[in-house]
Amino acid sequence: MRSFTDRRGARWDVVVGRESWGALLALFVPAGPADGRTVRQAPLRASGYNEADRELARLDDGALHLLFDRSNPKES
Numbered sequence: 001m002r003s004f005t006d007r008r009g010a011r012w013d014v015v016v017g018r019e020s021w022g023a024l025l026a027l028f029v030p031a032g033p034a035d036g037r038t039v040r041q042a043p044l045r046a047s048g049y050n051e052a053d054r055e056l057a058r059l060d061d062g063a064l065h066l067l068f069d070r071s072n073p074k075e076s
Contacts, residue, residue, distance in 0.1 A: 001013055001014065001015045002014050002056065002057065003031065004028065004064055004068065006065070006068055007065065010030070010035070010037060011030075011031040011032055012028045012029060012030060012031055012040075012068075013028075013029045013030075013031045014026055014027065014028055014029075014056060014064070015027050015029065015056075016044070016049060016052045016053050016056055017041065018049065023043060024043070024044045024046050024047075024048075024049065024052040025041045025042060025043055025044060026041065026042045026043075026044055026056055026067055026071070027039055027040070027041050027074065028040040028041070028042075028068060028071055038073050038074065039073070039074040040068070040071035040072060040073055040074060041071055041072060041073075041074045042067045042068070042070050042071035042072070044056065
């Protein structure tokens with residue numbers, strides 16, 4: 001897990017998640033009060049969980065912002 005602050009100053013925790021069919025995602029989870037924010041998700045390129053965890057850890061702040069910009073609200 002890593003922490004992330006978006007361009008509006010909102011804090012998020014970012015973790016690797018897995019869809020039911022095996023796709024790996026970066027999950028952006030509101031840190032602290034949600035203030036109307038919902039969990040967001042963006043696909044990762046990795047083919048395995050450990051690789052996805054390393055991919056997420058290697059992203060610099062700029063790349064993490066781009067990933068967040070491409071994210072969508074997670075459907076329940």
